[in-house]
Amino acid sequence: ALTACATPQPEDAATSLREHALQDQAGYAFVRDLTTEVGPRMGGTEADARAVAWTKARFEQMGFDKVWTEPVTFPQWQRTHERAHVLGKFPQPLHITALGGSVGTDGELQGEVVMVDDYAALVATPSARVKDKIVFIKNRMRKHKEGAGYGEAVIARGKGALEAEAKGAKALLIRSIGTDSHRFAHTGMMSMSAGSPQIPAAALSNPDADQLERLIAKGKVNLSLDINVGWTGEYTSHNVIAEITGNKKPDEIIVIGGHLDSWDLGTGALDDGAGVAITAGAAYQFIKHRLRPGRTIRVVAFSNEEQGLVGAKAYAKAHANELDRHIVASESDFGAGPIWALKTRLNNADEAFIARATALLKPLGIEYLGNDATSGGPDIIPLAEKGVQLFQLKQDGTDYFDYHHTADDTLDKIDPVAFNQNIAAWTVMLHLFANEWQMDQ
């Protein structure tokens, strides 16, 4: 199934690779088939194991030199059902989804709702006001190309339940951390760093949060919650790793990838089937065109990013003794919108190299934004903390949080043209880091 194309001429290998990458279908086929054949693949579910086996087989089929898995163990969290409805004069269902790591309601839980403006307002609320109540945090995430609204809003999901519990509340509801106005509740993990909340926590879709606000404006609102979720044991999944061995500096490794797990509600096309597929699809350009890279290119499909970077931490630990040979790292984990900027965090971003990158990326509509990248993607955090250098291909994420962590994260949300622009940009960066960057040192 691997069609060989005319080999690009050495003098313009990067340009030729870029143009071929724009047309190649292997990356798109990866995300299409992963989301179709495996579908939703939350860490710790039966589909997690199928996703690992599927990805290993696909990497082998694509012709990587080495393909292997590494174990990743974590507590298992499961979702059975979740329901909410308004009691009293205006009875009606509300669409919710439990937050990752939530406990269940153990049958039906009823309570009066106390609404607060945002997480900070909850912190400032006296316990007497929320004790034995259901806290509802109402603030809405704003849309932003770089997802700046996420960091502002997500604290309600991360820390809301623990704060509400500390004040004696019996449950937490938040407005979904999402920018759409459809009746999809957005799930996502609570922060477990300060402890695991013992009250149930769930998100309302934006239209349902609007509805609850309107109902509260009319008087006291009592809700019934029936949430069956919880921690059920321990599970061992795997990072899936594929490598093209370099022919000049094989011991120097460029690490790229995405995370293989998704939430359970959608099929994880944008988050993060796309990221694995884009990076694997870019690496595949070297296989397809029989252009062996100078350095080693390693693609990692990280296990269970969603529930706490579990695979990323396991990878950093397992490879601790070779991290000095990880010369640069980056992840794609912000959907499949067009890339508009490159950032780097290199110890020495020499002008000639940056000029070369800028020239190669410009035809793709990508500008260089400087050597002050703050992130190479969530799964790269453990590597960055150990001093691994970074690059970041910044995607337009304006619509990303319309779909993020919802049932609506499905293949049709990927624009194939933008998707292949991503592959072309990653291919350029792989070429530059594998064959041109500091090769004489």
Next chain:
Amino acid sequence: ALTACATPQPEDAATSLREHALQDQAGYAFVRDLTTEVGPRMGGTEADARAVAWTKARFEQMGFDKVWTEPVTFPQWQRTHERAHVLGKFPQPLHITALGGSVGTDGELQGEVVMVDDYAALVATPSARVKDKIVFIKNRMRKHKEGAGYGEAVIARGKGALEAEAKGAKALLIRSIGTDSHRFAHTGMMSMSAGSPQIPAAALSNPDADQLERLIAKGKVNLSLDINVGWTGEYTSHNVIAEITGNKKPDEIIVIGGHLDSWDLGTGALDDGAGVAITAGAAYQFIKHRLRPGRTIRVVAFSNEEQGLVGAKAYAKAHANELDRHIVASESDFGAGPIWALKTRLNNADEAFIARATALLKPLGIEYLGNDATSGGPDIIPLAEKGVQLFQLKQDGTDYFDYHHTADDTLDKIDPVAFNQNIAAWTVMLHLFANEWQMDQ
């Protein structure tokens, strides 16, 4: 709560009413409060009775001269749950919703899927191919300003189950009759005119129908269906009727309205809370400005349109002996998009009257399209069949079938500016028919 405005001058009463109507909030408050306080209100549910009581109270509060209800009896159909998942190598859930009037699966039903292009292809398929299979009709409804794609596609929902059953199939799945790409399945009634199908029938959301097509392309697909719905008895609901009595020709009645029932999945903002609210909001302009119309204006909130125009048929029967005094009728039941055209079906559409209507509607961006209206709205069909004259204010329905009959039909989908343009246009038409049309005859 009823603020009196400066009374428009007689010479430009229509213009003044139109401009005031653009600013009035009573119509929007109607649909906001109905969808918030009652929420989903499928015919035959406990919410149906609440909707009737709510609407009667609101009509009275708005100051109509007479408000009353008339009984409407129909078989009761209920929905408890519906689930689908793919069996075999690629197990995953699919989002479905049962079609109105479907029977349940009586526990789990498993079967192999046979895909056909459209309803016509099903008709042409030999029984041997679909016997004991689950038939899947895959064609997608196209977007169109006037909803032309609906008529083409909806036959799969209307007649698919009966046809599949006649060929020995064990269940029917259709691609939702909808134009969005979100994971909302669109419900809606099957045609019961040729008999009530005895096999379960459900719709897949568009992304799920795409997924099923991709899975079928990979080989045989077996599905599990668990659908708990069905006919449960008989129910009596009510049409809710409000009237402003004319002061010149009180016996001549202008009938307008929408349908009060919605499907159970959403809150029925677009279908058809908007229609009742727009027409009631337009009639309210005469109350608010203390301008008694020459003819009687009657607003009907029809019961259970969705399951077969039940309220409309009951109204036509109950008022059979006064239909000759129903001088014109029209319903709003196509969402809340801006109105772009007027059509009429009048026995004598005299030029002066049409010129007057055209001049008054032009500032709202509405053109006159002729005296050949084919419909005054679904609930007007029984009246039109008896010869009642019609007008039709045609809304832009390009996005209507993105939300139609889904959980996503909620208040946020109504654009308040377009909504009030509707109220202004209806107010103009009410003024013209109540005070100017054929008043000297």
